[in-house]
Structures are given as C-alpha cells and as structure tokens.
Amino acid sequence: MAVRKPKIVVTRRLPEPVETRMRELFDVELNADDRPMTAEELGEAVSRADVLVPTVTDRIDARVLSRAGPDLKLIANFGAGVDNIDVATANARGVTVTNTPGVLTEDTADMTMALILATARRVVEGANVVQAGEFRGWSPTWMMGRRIWGKRLGIIGMGRIGQAVARRARAFGLSVHYHNRKPAPAAVVDELQATYWESLDQMLARTDVISVNCPHTPATFHLLSARRLKLLQSHAIVVNTARGEVIDESALANMVARGEIAGAGLDVYENEPAINPKLMKLPNVVLLPHMGSATVEARIDMGEKVIVNIKTFMDGHRPPDRVIPSML
Ligand code: 8YV
Numbered sequence: 001m002a003v004r005k006p007k008i009v010v011t012r013r014l015p016e017p018v019e020t021r022m023r024e025l026f027d028v029e030l031n032a033d034d035r036p037m038t039a040e041e042l043g044e045a046v047s048r049a050d051v052l053v054p055t056v057t058d059r060i061d062a063r064v065l066s067r068a069g070p071d072l073k074l075i076a077n078f079g080a081g082v083d084n085i086d087v088a089t090a091n092a093r094g095v096t097v098t099n100t101p102g103v104l105t106e107d108t109a110d111m112t113m114a115l116i117l118a119t120a121r122r123v124v125e126g127a128n129v130v131q132a133g134e135f136r137g138w139s140p141t142w143m144m145g146r147r148i149w150g151k152r153l154g155i156i157g158m159g160r161i162g163q164a165v166a167r168r169a170r171a172f173g174l175s176v177h178y179h180n181r182k183p184a185p186a187a188v189v190d191e192l193q194a195t196y197w198e199s200l201d202q203m204l205a206r207t208d209v210i211s212v213n214c215p216h217t218p219a220t221f222h223l224l225s226a227r228r229l230k231l232l233q234s235h236a237i238v239v240n241t242a243r244g245e246v247i248d249e250s251a252l253a254n255m256v257a258r259g260e261i262a263g264a265g266l267d268v269y270e271n272e273p274a275i276n277p278k279l280m281k282l283p284n285v286v287l288l289p290h291m292g293s294a295t296v297e298a299r300i301d302m303g304e305k306v307i308v309n310i311k312t313f314m315d316g317h318r319p320p321d322r323v324i325p326s327m328l
Pocket of ligand 1: 078104
C-alpha cells in the first residue's frame with residue numbers, strides 16, 4: 001500500500017530549490033503569488049494540513065490554532081524567532097513547533113554591523129546626497145559622523161547573533177559589553193573580552209552603541225522603555241536587528257528627534273510593515289525593511305532546516321530544532 005505523503009501548507013513563497021525539494025518529498029501546497037494569508041486563510045490551512053510552514057508575517061495565535069484539524073502535528077517555522085506563534089497553545093494541542101536557528105546568525109550580525117557603521121558614519125545620508133546630484137565638493141566640516149573605533153558596544157542578548165556581532169565589533173575596535181539573563185560561558189567571555197552587566201540600566205548609561213539581539217518574549221517587550229532610553233548618553237546610537245517590540249518605538253523616535261539620542265539604525269519595527277511616521281522624517285536614522293537574514297544562502301539554509309525538521313518529525317524522531325516554551 002502506498003504511504004500517504006504528508007500534507008504541508010507553506011504560507012509564503014520560498015527560494016526555488018527549497019520549493020522543488022518540498023515538491024519531491026511532500027504533498028505540498030505552495031503560495032506562488034506570495035500574498036500573505038489572512039487569519040481566515042491560516043485557519044483553513046491548519047484545518048487541512050499535517051504540517052504548517054509559516055513565516056514571521058503569519059500570526060499563529062490561539063484563535064488560528066483553535067481551527068487546527070486532527071492531522072496538524074507540526075508547525076515548522078521558516079525563521080528563528082517564534083514570537084509569531086503561540087507555542088504554549090500549540091503544544092497544549094499536541095502540536096510541535098520548530099524553528100531555523102543558526103543558519104542566519106552571520107548574515108544578521110553583518111547587517112547589525114552595517115547599521116552601526118551606516119548610522120554612526122551617515123552612510124545613507126551621504127549616498128542620498130550624491131544620488132540627488134547635490135555633491136558640491138569636499139569640505140572640512142561637512143558630513144561628519146562619529147568614530148566607532150575605541151567606543152563601547154552594549155549588546156542586549158548574548159546568544160548566537162549577539163556573539164557574532166561581538167566578534168565583528170572587536171575587529172572594528174569596539175569593546176564588548178553585554179546584558180543577558182545569565183553570563184555567557186567563560187570561553188565566550190575570554191574570546192570576546194566581554195564585560196557582563198547584570199543591570200541593563202547601568203550598561204545603557206555607560207555604552208556608546210547599543211545593539212538589540214534578544215528575542216521578543218513577554219519579558220523583553222519594551223525592554224528599551226522610555227525610562228531606559230533616557231539613561232543613554234546623548235551621543236549614543238541604538239541599533240535593532242532583532243524585533244521591533246523590544247524597543248518603545250515612539251519613545252525612541254521622540255528622543256532621536258529631540259537630540260537626546262544621536263541616531264538609530266533599525267531593521268525591525270513594532271508594527272511591521274508600518275513604521276512610526278516620526279522616524280521616517282529623521283535624517284539621523286537608517287531604516288531597513290527587515291532584511292537581516294535576506295541572503296540567498298541564509299534563505300536556502302532556512303528552507304533546508306525546515307525540510308530536515310519535517311522529515312525527522314515524520315520519521316518518528318525528535319526534530320533537531322524543536323522549540324521548548326521554557327527556553328523562550
Ligand atoms: C526572517 C527573522 O527573515 O528568522 C527570524 O527570526 O527575523 C528573519 O530574519 C523571518 O523570521 C522569516 O520568517
């Protein structure tokens with residue numbers, strides 16, 4: 001008797017090699033036009049699928065999960081962050097959740113460095129001047145930014161990506177400071193010569209560049225609140241390639257506008273794809289459209305991880321990237 005292939009619903013278009021392999025392995029429904037699904041469509045998807053493959057743009061909340069059919073056993077997220085998924089409710093319904101950690105670390109760390117450099121050295125502002133045909137010649141006092149060499153970097157969240165940022169930052173002459181739920185392993189601290197700050201407040205007051213690299217969880221929502229942002233020195237810059245919800249975006253925009261913070265480099269926002277209109281008007285911010293992991297290599301590797309998670313799970317084994325709620 002032919003074994004039924006698992007029914008996989010993929011919510012967005014994925015890189016071509018990933019979709020091709022999924023077609024070979026699974027009974028897969030792909031989303032050729034790449035339009036994000038509505039909550040109603042997600043509800044229908046979980047009612048007919050064995051496995052759902054969502055992305056950051058899909059909110060898999062308790063309401064969507066209440067529509068899950070008896071066959072739904074796995075949500076294999078295409079992405080490392082799982083704040084788009086109500087993991088506890090999924091687990092309570094007997095649905096396993098997996099993600100794609102590790103394969104987007106280096107690319108996201110690169111983008112963090114790009115934002116640090118672009119914000120401190122006014123790269124986008126300068127490029128815009130040239131593109132607008134307004135470069136009228138060199139001047140000793142024009143387009144001055146701030147040196148990053150010799151400055152202090154404060155990393156919030158010293159996981160894989162935080163550590164990859166720290167490695168790059170050391171090569172650029174920054175000293176590494178970090179706040180994390182617990183100190184990093186001794187070998188990491190030694191390698192990065194990193195200083196642990198148990199108190200985020202104290203670290204914020206003493207660092208020049210802040211990089212957000214922690215996941216968004218109930219505990220990190222607005223971790224950089226208006227009160228905490230006020231602790232920053234006025235020459236400090238804030239960079240975020242993690243999740244917008246970790247920063248009070250409106251407070252950040254107000255403080256950058258008033259010159260209480262020197263600048264911000266953001267790849268993520270509180271209510272994507274909407275961006276606080278105040279931010280859009282500021283010359284000293286660099287705003288990117290959530291593209292930290294947007295390399296061909298990362299996106300193919302993420303797809304490969306999704307496939308391995310599904311295959312392993314379907315073969316009756318523990319998938320390598322199972323998300324455990326207590327770890328969030
Ligand atoms: C992904 C990300 O592009 O993996 C993550 O957590 O934020 C992004 O880099 C996105 O999540 C894809 O779903």
